[in-house]
Every structure is written in structure tokens, then in C-alpha cells.
Amino acid sequence: MKHLTDEKILELASKKKLSFTDRLRYGLHLATCKICRKKLSQERNFAKDAGLKLRKITSHAHPSKNMDNRVYAAISQIATQAVVKAPIMARWVTSLILVVVMISSSYGIFFYAPLVGAAHETPAEAYVSSRLMPVMASTDEVIPEPGHYLKSEAFLNVWCDRLMVCASEYTRMVYLEGNNISDVFKASILGHEAGVSTESVLSLLRSGKTWGQILSELDISFTSQLSIHKKIADEIAATTKEIGEKATLEVTAYKHEDGHISSPVPIPEEVAEKLQVGESKVEVTDDGFTTGKIEPNPTPSLYTGVVTKIAAGNSAFTLKTADDAFTVRITYKTEMLRYNDYFVPSQLMVGHICTIDGEWVDGELIAKFLDAKEPIRETEAFGTVLDFDEETITVAGFGSALYVGNDSEIKGELEVGAKVVFTASGNEIEGFTVDTLTSTPRPEPKPTPEEPKAEFTGVVVGVDINEKLILLHDGSSVFYNKNTTFANGMTPSVGQKITSTALSSNTLKEEKFQDQAIMVAVDDNPDLTDRFEVAGEFTDHKCLNGCNWIKPEGVTEVELDHEKTSTYLIIPMTEGHSVITPSYKGMTVIMEGFRASGVNLVTKVTVVDPREVKTHSGIITDISEKNILTLDDGTEIAIRPYTKSSNPITTGAKFQFSYWEDKSGNKKALEITAYREEKKIIKTDWLIVVVFDGEKLELSDGTVIMVDENTAIKEAILGTKLDETAVKAGLKVLCEYEIKGGINTALEISVFVNP
Amino acid sequence: MDRATEKKVIIRAKKGDAEAFEQLYSAFRLELYRSALLIMRHPADAEDAVAEAFIKTFRSIDRFDTKYPMRPWIHRILRNECNNIFKKRRAGTVKLDDFATDWKDIMSDKDAKESSQIVIESDEDKRMVELIDTLSDTHREVLILHYFDNLDLTQISEVLGIPVGTVKSRLFHARKQLSRAIEGDEQITKSTE
Numbered sequence: 011m012k013h014l015t016d017e018k019i020l021e022l023a024s025k026k027k028l029s030f031t032d033r034l035r036y037g038l039h040l041a042t043c044k045i046c047r048k049k050l051s052q053e054r055n056f057a058k059d060a061g062l063k064l065r066k067i068t069s070h071a072h073p074s075k076n077m078d079n080r081v082y083a084a085i086s087q088i089a090t091q092a093v094v095k096a097p098i099m100a101r102w103v104t105s106l107i108l109v110v111v112m113i114s115s116s117y118g119i120f121f122y123a124p125l126v127g128a129a130h131e132t133p134a135e136a137y138v139s140s141r142l143m144p145v146m147a148s149t150d151e152v153i154p155e156p157g158h159y160l161k162s163e164a165f166l167n168v169w170c171d172r173l174m175v176c177a178s179e180y181t182r183m184v185y186l187e188g189n190n191i192s193d194v195f196k197a198s199i200l201g202h203e204a205g206v207s208t209e210s211v212l213s214l215l216r217s218g219k220t221w222g223q224i225l226s227e228l229d230i231s232f233t234s235q236l237s238i239h240k241k242i243a244d245e246i247a248a249t250t251k252e253i254g255e256k257a258t259l260e261v262t263a264y265k266h267e268d269g270h271i272s273s274p275v276p277i278p279e280e281v282a283e284k285l286q287v288g289e290s291k292v293e294v295t296d297d298g299f300t301t302g303k304i305e306p307n308p309t310p311s312l313y314t315g316v317v318t319k320i321a322a323g324n325s326a327f328t329l330k331t332a333d334d335a336f337t338v339r340i341t342y343k344t345e346m347l348r349y350n351d352y353f354v355p356s357q358l359m360v361g362h363i364c365t366i367d368g369e370w371v372d373g374e375l376i377a378k379f380l381d382a383k384e385p386i387r388e389t390e391a392f393g394t395v396l397d398f399d400e401e402t403i404t405v406a407g408f409g410s411a412l413y414v415g416n417d418s419e420i421k422g423e424l425e426v427g428a429k430v431v432f433t434a435s436g437n438e439i440e441g442f443t444v445d446t447l448t449s450t451p452r453p454e455p456k457p458t459p460e461e462p463k464a465e466f467t468g469v470v471v472g473v474d475i476n477e478k479l480i481l482l483h484d485g486s487s488v489f490y491n492k493n494t495t496f497a498n499g500m501t502p503s504v505g506q507k508i509t510s511t512a513l514s515s516n517t518l519k520e521e522k523f524q525d526q527a528i529m530v531a532v533d534d535n536p537d538l539t540d541r542f543e544v545a546g547e548f549t550d551h552k553c554l555n556g557c558n559w560i561k562p563e564g565v566t567e568v569e570l571d572h573e574k575t576s577t578y579l580i581i582p583m584t585e586g587h588s589v590i591t592p593s594y595k596g597m598t599v600i601m602e603g604f605r606a607s608g609v610n611l612v613t614k615v616t617v618v619d620p621r622e623v624k625t626h627s628g629i630i631t632d633i634s635e636k637n638i639l640t641l642d643d644g645t646e647i648a649i650r651p652y653t654k655s656s657n658p659i660t661t662g663a664k665f666q667f668s669y670w671e672d673k674s675g676n677k678k679a680l681e682i683t684a685y686r687e688e689k690k691i692i693k694t695d696w697l698i699v700v701v702f703d704g705e706k707l708e709l710s711d712g713t714v715i716m717v718d719e720n721t722a723i724k725e726a727i728l729g730t731k732l733d734e735t736a737v738k739a740g741l742k743v744l745c746e747y748e749i750k751g752g753i754n755t756a757l758e759i760s761v762f763v764n765p
Numbered sequence: 766m767d768r769a770t771e772k773k774v775i776i777r778a779k780k781g782d783a784e785a786f787e788q789l790y791s792a793f794r795l796e797l798y799r800s801a802l803l804i805m806r807h808p809a810d811a812e813d814a815v816a817e818a819f820i821k822t823f824r825s826i827d828r829f830d831t832k833y834p835m836r837p838w839i840h841r842i843l844r845n846e847c848n849n850i851f852k853k854r855r856a857g858t859v860k861l862d863d864f865a866t867d868w869k870d871i872m873s874d875k876d877a878k879e880s881s882q883i884v885i886e887s888d889e890d891k892r893m894v895e896l897i898d899t900l901s902d903t904h905r906e907v908l909i910l911h912y913f914d915n916l917d918l919t920q921i922s923e924v925l926g927i928p929v930g931t932v933k934s935r936l937f938h939a940r941k942q943l944s945r946a947i948e949g950d951e952q953i954t955k956s957t958e
Contacts, residue, residue: 067890
């Protein structure tokens with residue numbers, strides 16, 4: 011399958027949606043080719059990104075008021091001029107002008123006094139312009155959009171027939187002199203009705219003259235000037251009608267002997283098959299669909315030949331046809347294709363086979379359509395077979411497609427790895443077809459006892475059946491091939507311990523040595539333990555595949571703060587390996603997995619953002635079989651294997667929890683500690699004892715404090731120790747007490763004993 | 766402004782309606798100025814080019830065919846004005862390098878934000894500005910018309926008056942350089958992560 015070029019992808023990506031022609035040419039390929047579709051999508055994303063970046067750097071830029079003032083001043087002047095022009099002149103002014111102009115004309119007096127604002131137009135010219143402008147504007151309804159080859163051809167046919175503009179004249183004006191179709195059409199229609207040449211009108215139009223000025227300079231009588239707009243309107247209406255009736259159009263297609271078709275529109279395969287070699291007329295609708303009607307062209311009009319010489323700048327070249335040689339000129343309006351793809355003059359080379367549709371102007375063929383074909387050449391090459399089937403052979407180092415044809419002579423057996431020497435004919439774009447090919451089979455790699463063999467032992471952490479490699483826990487890779495013997499007849503799976511005997515051999519693809527396994531033995535007594543679930547601070551990592559980041563397809567050793575002795579392996583099957591990056595060092599990670607032959611294989615990894623670790627306290631009311639704790643406020647928190655706890659967890663006790671929540675909102679405890687109520691110690695002011703019964707002390711501010719055997723009672727000034735009898739109603743005391751379980755318990759009482 | 770409205774406004778402008786001209790000016794003013802700034806790399810020159818482009822557009826509005834969108838047409842006139850200014854500058858005493866210095870100075874000046882000029886806020890912006898400076902005039906032009914002004918290849922071909930194939934090859938080379946600049950950003954972002 012030939013992929014779309016980068017330039018083609020760029021072009022398709024630039025369009026908001028694919029045109030009909032693009033869909034016809036590339037739609038099928040895009041529908042079936044994942045690579046090109048991906049490239050197209052990447053290109054579109056790139057364009058979006060680039061646009062945003064460019065917009066960002068100008069996002070603060072605003073023009074100054076000066077610019078606005080300048081443009082507004084110009085607007086007021088331009089608007090005034092337009093208003094002064096005749097279209098909206100009062101009827102009496104128009105009549106007056108007519109009378110004055112006619113009298114002046116009959117006396118040979120020219121009226122040149124311009125009106126204010128209409129700098130170069132006399133009133134008479136302005137009047138004529140005003141009648142012609144809307145009519146000329148209506149030509150825009152007839153003229154096809156630029157670049158629409160088929161509609162342009164249909165329009166051109168009708169136009170040339172009606173207005174007698176010959177094709178060479180049109181080609182010179184449009185292709186060589188760079189006029190746009192609209193101006194040429196307007197000039198031709200005015201010239202036709204006024205009886206002057208298209209070119210004379212066109213040159214005045216290009217110099218910026220108004221319609222009135224043009225007719226005046228061409229010495230058209232004023233009476234004719236006044237009526238010409240009607241004739242033009244009729245002509246435009248008739249042209250429009252005639253084009254509208256033209257539902258189909260014929261294009262000329264050229265079928266080369268090798269089946270290649272030169273055509274300005276894509277020819278579907280079923281129609282192409284019916285075409286005879288040489289020129290044919292193919293009927294198409296204006297949208298480019300072929301109707302299926304084809305017939306040989308009785309008067310061939312295309313020129314096919316070989317490019318023999320190219321002029322500097324690639325704007326002209328010499329084309330050698332079967333019986334002639336002449337100059338072909340290319341202009342920027344020439345539609346150029348090469349194998350249905352855009353082609354630019356600078357890509358044209360001597361030897362190209364070109365088919366041209368054009369017009370003769372001054373002895374040169376002006377190309378309107380050019381289709382280039384690469385010349386067929388012979389080549390001789392050699393290389394190693396990478397792949398092959400009945401129709402194609404892929405040879406390392408040979409950049410083009412290589413086909414097997416009916417006449418291809420092949421000696422020897424083709425096989426992957428065989429060395430081939432061949433001659434082929436074709437070109438880089440269409441590919442080459444083998445003329446002769448000799449294949450030398452690849453010698454079988456036979457290990458000899460002297461050859462060094464490598465032995466790898468390890469726990470399997472990944473198997474890639476596409477790359478044919480087994481990844482081991484230490485980061486080493488064991489490559490296998492069709493000759494590798496597996497002890498139990500199957501490729502091993504993750505967690506199995508294997509011993510592989512490998513042979514270092516030269517690989518076909520990368521031209522480097524690789525350890526290819528010849529025997530893989532699987533440990534019959536695997537040491538598999540239950541699953542583990544650990545949590546800790548992510549302190550360090552080491553990628554065992556020789557990189558400095560955590561590669562999804564590799565194996566990475568992760569170290570946690572509290573488990574310096576154990577390491578955990580992030581492997582290809584680890585769920586969440588994309589979320590763990592070196593930037594998460596210092597954060598809590600939770601790893602789940604299993605242990606196999608002494609190696610901790612992580613099957614799931616979760617990073618817990620410290621900001622998301624929450625705390626909660628409560629009395630445990632229930633502990634379920636699944637270790638889910640229910641608290642007195644209804645909260646449920648799960649105890650996990652990694653949950654740290656220094657106290658036995660029992661119902662009825664109050665605990666403090668630090669936990670995280672998973673995506674489903676389940677709370678999982680990281681640490682559980684016994685709840686400690688804060689002791690609060692309060693010191694009173696000097697207060698008067700209201701009542702004291704030996705246990706309960708009531709103070710003058712209403713505070714009630716319990717006194718027990720641990721309460722220290724002392725004399726306030728000397729600090730001498732007293733007993734509870736010293737505390738009497740009416741004395742001043744200073745108390746220090748703690749609140750414990752809602753009860754105020756006196757720690758110390760200082761009594762001011764009145765001497 | 767959608768196509769239908771644009772068509773109506775242009776028809777009114779053709780009849781000399783000053784308000785219609787102002788509507789068209791408001792619709793394209795900022796877009797054209799920013800595009801010209803990227804091309805000219807100097808605010809005063811960009812303003813000159815944009816003002817002249819609008820004046821020429823409005824003066825020839827009666828020759829504009831409303832069947833086509835106005836955007837590519839006005840962009841074409843703007844490109845011509847930019848080229849005219851470049852030509853005048855080249856013929857005069859000011860070198861192109863002087864523009865570059867000027868635009869970089871303005872863009873690096875954070876205070877310029879207050880006066881609504883372009884500002885370089887990050888290394889990424891700086892690299893983008895440097896890239897625009899290193900591109901040739903022709904490559905810069907297609908790059909801006911495509912990625913900034915969102916014109917497709919056919920429209921760019923119309924604006925610049927060059928074949929689609931040439932647009933494609935210029936854009937291909939400009940894009941290569943742009944992708945190097947953008948990928949450079951991503952590499953730096955990755956390594957800082």
C-alpha cells in the first residue's frame with residue numbers, strides 16, 4: 011500500500027472538510043489505512059496547537075486610535091463619493107444632466123467639469139457607470155469560482171461560442187497576461203456589444219477606469235452608451251441559461267500503453283478499464299462524476315511526449331512528441347498533476363513523460379492542463395528479502411515497491427532472509443517490476459558447541475508477542491523465534507520463573523546482535539505468595555531498562571520509605587503505571603500485587619496526594635468481617651493490610667483515623683490511633699469560697715470544683731501545706747483545676763488565710 | 766460575521782453606506798492587525814499596512830464579487846501592502862534587522878502590556894518569536910496565513926497569487942521549522958516534570 015506523502019497529509023489537514031475530489035482520490039485509502047489516518051489526525055492537532063501558540067503571542071496586541079481615525083476618515087470620504095454618484099441622484103438632476111450632455115455633444119462641446127468627490131468621472135460618465143455597474147455585478151453569478159476546472163470549461167465553451175472569443179485569445183489573456191476570468195468576461199461582453207476588441211476594454215479596465223470612462227475613451231456614441239446595459243443584461247441572461255442547460259461536459263482523457271491515465275478529473279477504475287489506448291472523450295457531470303459515457307476522440311487535442319529541455323525558472327520546456335518538438339509554456343494557472351497529485355513546475359525534470367491540454371499562442375503551446383509521468387528506467391540492485399508474497403517483494407535497502415510480473419524470471423527459492431540480486435524496470439513512484447531475480451537462500455543459523463551461549467534466569471514481568479520478547483524482572487530481555495523450544499510448549503506468563511538459553515545472533519531487522527532464545531525452561535515449583543498491599547512514601551526509583559523515567563513498557567524498581575529492604579516492580583501490566591512519575595517522590599503510594607519467587611510484582615499502583623489525606627475521629631460501633639469499621643456517626647472506614655495501628659482496635663473505644671478515599675469514595679485507613687482527649691488546665695482568679703463540704707467546692711463566680719486526695723492545698727503566701735479543713739467559706743482562694751470527662755478536678759488550691 | 770451577513774453588508778457598502786464600511790472594518794480590524802504584526806514585526810508598520818489595505822479595499826468595493834468570501838481578498842490586499850512597505854524600507858536606509866530588534870524589544874517589555882502591545886510572557890513565547898524571525902519572508906507569510914489566519918492552501922494560493930503546489934512546499938518547510946520549535950517546548954516541559 012502506497013502511503014500519502016507528508017505534503018499531501020498537510021494539504022488534507024488544512025481543509026475543514028474533504029472536497030468531493032479529495033474523497034474520490036484519497037477517501038478509500040484513508041478509510042483503510044490506519045497510519046495515514048493517524049498522521050492526518052496528528053497534523054490537525056498540530057495545526058490547532060500552532061494556531062493557539064501564534065495567537066497567544068499576539069493576544070495583547072491592539073492597533074492604536076491613530077489607525078482607527080485614519081480609516082474612519084477614509085470611510086467618510088469614500089461613502090460621500092459613493093453617495094454623490096449617480097445611482098441615487100434625484101430624477102430631475104439626471105434629466106438635466108442628460109439634456110446638458112446631449113446639447114453639449116451636438117455642439118461638439120465636451121463636458122468635463124467633475125462633480126465634487128467623483129474626481130475623474132464626468133457626470134455623463136458617472137451616469138453611464140451607474141447603469142452598467144449593477145449589470146456587470148450580475149456577471150458574478152455566471153462566472154465559476156476560481157480553481158473549478160469543470161465549471162470553468164463549461165462556462166468557457168458557452169462564452170466562446172456566444173461571444174466569439176477564440177480559445178487562444180482567452181488563453182493568452184488569462185494564462186499569459188494573468189487577468190482574472192471575471193475581468194476578461196466583462197471586457198469581452200462589453201467589447202462584443204460595443205463593437206470593440208476585448209483587449210481594448212480590458213486594458214482600460216486594468217488601468218482602473220470606470221465603465222463610463224471606458225465607453226467614453228472608446229468613442230462609443232452616447233446614445234449607444236445609454237442603451238448598452240440592456241444588451242449586456244440580455245447577453246448575460248442568455249449565457250446563464252445556456253450554462254444552466256449544460257448538465258454534463260466532456261473531458262479529454264489519455265490512456266497510455268502502460269494503463270496510466272492522464273485526465274484533469276479522476277477516472278474511476280470501471281471507466282478506466284473501458285478506455286482505449288490513446289485519447290477519449292469522457293462525459294462527466296459538473297461535480298466531476300463520470301457518467302460512464304466514453305467515446306474515442308476523433309480529433310485528438312492532447313499532446314504527449316518527453317521533456318527534453320527545460321528553460322531557466324521552469325516556466326517553459328521543450329516537449330518531444332512522436333513527430334514533432336515544440337515549446338510548452340507553464341503559467342501559475344496551469345493545472346499540473348503527477349499521478350493524481352499536485353505537481354509544481356520546479357519538480358519537472360528532463361525525461362518526464364507529459365500529456366498536455368493547451369492552446370497555441372504565438373507558436374507556443376500554453377498548457378492549461380499538464381499530467382506528468384515518471385519515465386521507465388532499468389535498475390540493478392541486491393539486498394535481503396524482508397517480506398514477500400505472490401505479487402510483491404520487500405527488499406531491505408531498496409526504497410521503491412518491487413512487483414513480480416508475468417514476465418519476471420525468478421531463479422532460486424524466495425524466503426525471508428534470502429539474499430537476492432535483481433534487475434527491474436519502472437520508476438520510484440509507480441514502483442519497479444522484476445525482470446530477473448536470483449535468490450540465494452539464507453544459511454540456517456547452526457549453533458556450534460564453541461559458540462558462546464548466554465543464560466538468563468528471572469521472573470517474567472511481561473511478554474510481547476508482537477516483538478517476540480520476554481521481559482524479565484531484572485530488566486533483561488529474552489527474544490524468541492520460531493526455533494525456540496518452550497519447556498511446556500507455551501510462552502511463559504507473568505510471574506513464572508524461567509531459565510532461557512540464548513544464542514547471540516545477527517538480527518535481520520536491525521543489523522545488530524541480539525540474544526535469541528533457543529530453549530526456555532519454566533520453574534515447576536513456583537514460589538507464589540498471596541497478594542500484598544503496601545503503602546508508603548515513594549522515595550526512589552530505578553528503571554531497569556536503562557532509562558530515567560518510568561516506562562510503561564519497561565520494568566521499574568520503586569522504593570518506599572519504610573521498606574528499604576524490599577523493592578516493588580512496576581511492570582507492563584501494572585494498572586496506573588502512567589500516573590506514577592518521578593515528580594511524585596515524597597507522596598504516599600499504595601501498591602497492590604503479588605510476590606513471585608521473591609520478587610514483588612505490582613499489579614496496581616495509586617498515588618495519594620498528601621492534601622487528600624483526611625483525619626476523622628469517632629467511637630467504633632461495629633467491625634465487619636471484611637474489616638470495615640462503622641463509627642458512632644455512621645462513617646465507614648476500611649482497614650487495609652497497610653493500615654498502621656499501635657493499639658488493639660475494639661468496639662466501644664474512640665479512635666482517630668487518617669484515611670484516603672478511592673475513586674468510588676470508599677474510605678481506606680492509613681493509620682488508626684487511640685483517641686486522646688486533651689487535658690485542659692485552668693487557673694482561677696482570687697475568688698471567695700461560697701461553700702465547701704470537703705469534696706465539692708463552690709466559688710463566688712459559680713465555678714464548682716471537686717477536691718480529692720490528690721489535690722494539693724497550701725497557704726498562699728508562705729506556701730505551707732494545709733489540709734482540706736483550711737478551706738472555709740468566706741476565704742479567698744486561688745485554684746488550679748483540670749477538666750477531665752466534663753468534671754473540674756482541683757489540682758492545687760492556694761488559701762489566703764487572714765492573719 | 767457570517768457569509769450571509771457579510772454579503773448584505775458589502776451590498777450596503779457598495780451603495781455608500783458609511784455604517785456598512787465601519788461594520789466591515791470592525792469585523793476584520795483586529796485580525797488583520799495581528800496578522801500584519803507577525804509579518805511586519807513592527808507595530809507602526811503593521812498599522813500602516815492595515816490602514817492602507819482597508820482604504821484600498823473600500824475604494825474598490827464596487828468591484829468586489831459578493832459570491833466570494835471577503836477574507837481572502839482583504840488578506841491579499843494586506844499582503845500587497847506589507848510587501849510595498851518592505852520594498853520601500855529596503856530601498857531606504859532602514860535595514861530589516863532594525864525591525865527585528867524593534868519588535869523583540871517591544872515584545873520583551875512587560876510594561877508594554879499596559880499599552881496593549883504584544884508581550885512575551887514565557888520562554889515558549891520567546892522561542893515562537895525567535896522562530897518567526899528566523900523564517901524567510903516567504904515561509905513566514907504562508908505559515909501565518911495558514912496557522913494564524915486559518916486560510917486553506919487554495920485560499921493562500923489566491924492571496925499570494927502563487928500555485929497551490931508552491932504554497933504546499935513552502936508550508937511544508939515552514940511547518941518543519943515550526944514543529945522543531947514546538948517539540949522543543951514539549952521536551953523542555955517534559956524534562957522539568
